[in-house]
Amino acid sequence: MTLPIGNLPDTRYPDPRIEPLDPRFVYKQGNAAIERIATGFRWAEGPVWFGDHGCLIFSDIPNNRMMRWQESDGHLSVFRAPSNYTNGNTRDRQGRLISCEHDSRRVTRTELDGSVTVLIDRFGGRPLNAPNDVAVASDGAVWFTDPGYGIDGPYEGHAAPAELPRNVYRLDPGTGVASVVADDFVRPNGIGFSPDERKIYIVDSGISHGGPAHIRVFDVDGAVLRNGRVFADDFLPGMTDGLRCDVDGNVWCSMGWGDPAEDGVRCYAPNGDLIGKIHLPEGCANLCFGGRKKDRLFMCASTSVYALYVNGKGAGP
Ligand code: MG
Numbered sequence: 287m288t289l290p291i292g293n294l295p296d297t298r299y300p301d302p303r304i305e306p307l308d309p310r311f312v313y314k315q316g317n318a319a320i321e322r323i324a325t326g327f328r329w330a331e332g333p334v335w336f337g338d339h340g341c342l343i344f345s346d347i348p349n350n351r352m353m354r355w356q357e358s359d360g361h362l363s364v365f366r367a368p369s370n371y372t373n374g375n376t377r378d379r380q381g382r383l384i385s386c387e388h389d390s391r392r393v394t395r396t397e398l399d400g401s402v403t404v405l406i407d408r409f410g411g412r413p414l415n416a417p418n419d420v421a422v423a424s425d426g427a428v429w430f431t432d433p434g435y436g437i438d439g440p441y442e443g444h445a446a447p448a449e450l451p452r453n454v455y456r457l458d459p460g461t462g463v464a465s466v467v468a469d470d471f472v473r474p475n476g477i478g479f480s481p482d483e484r485k486i487y488i489v490d491s492g493i494s495h496g497g498p499a500h501i502r503v504f505d506v507d508g509a510v511l512r513n514g515r516v517f518a519d520d521f522l523p524g525m526t527d528g529l530r531c532d533v534d535g536n537v538w539c540s541m542g543w544g545d546p547a548e549d550g551v552r553c554y555a556p557n558g559d560l561i562g563k564i565h566l567p568e569g570c571a572n573l574c575f576g577g578r579k580k581d582r583l584f585m586c587a588s589t590s591v592y593a594l595y596v597n598g599k600g601a602g603p
Pocket of ligand 1: 374
């Protein structure tokens with residue numbers, strides 16, 4: 287019997303939607319393809335892997351909810367609703383969920399018993415704009431960006447004037463007190479450490495407001511950043527939003543808002559060379575590594591979440 291073409295799966299090994307540009311690109315799986323593991327969201331963001339629960343948690347910002355996708359059986363359920371229009375998520379070294387909430391304009395920690403602790407909602411007596419993305423260092427310091435997309439209008443939070451510059455902050459693990467670590471971004475966005483935490487990568491998605499579309503990298507010197515320089519700036523007319531590093535120091539970042547042929551994920555070597563692309567049918571906002579071996583890349587792309595096994599592992603929690 288011959289099946290009609292329309293019934294054949296849209297999968298071929300090796301997946302032609304993966305584009306190696308350099309031998310350093312760690313995607314070498316001949317028999318793995320991009321999978322759409324969940325769909326039906328308005329704007330998927332903020333993925334974080336919970337290995338102890340075998341699940342991915344991510345945000346669906348305009349729907350004011352967070353979702354949970356169970357790896358064992360693909361079951362999808364609501365993790366938290368309302369979520370205060372939560373955007374970026376990560377975990378600290380104690381396994382606690384750290385979230386950037388747009389509507390409530392704060393960064394929170396979900397304790398192991400489920401209760402929520404507010405880590406910060408004001409700086410210098412003024413409300414934060416709308417925290418976007420977050421990374422936790424191994425010393426417990428919480429580094430986050432505050433561009434304020436969540437107060438631009440009602441879709442991802444609520445309209446309000448920005449009362450603070452669009453800063454990058456660090457919450458001290460001992461005192462809990464925040465300090466500004468970068469104040470010259472137009473719209474600071476995705477943030478992530480190199481595997482050794484000696485460098486931190488921060489996206490400026492300011493193109494949406496007359497600024498740049500690039501990734502900057504800084505040397506981490508204790509509680510301060512030094513030697514900021516542009517790491518990658520070849521995104522126009524699109525831009526990147528979120529990023530994560532793998533254990534080899536490669537920087538994986540989202541791609542969208544420009545040429546549809548460039549939608550998906552990019553991988554940059556530690557020296558800034560673009561070494562590979564993953565093409566998705568939707569613009570991508572953010573990503574993380576997960577799976578039992580931390581070798582599965584999860585990509586939040588507009589209305590769907592995609593996954594791909596790679597020949598590498600995610601760094602950090
Ligand atoms: Mg973001």
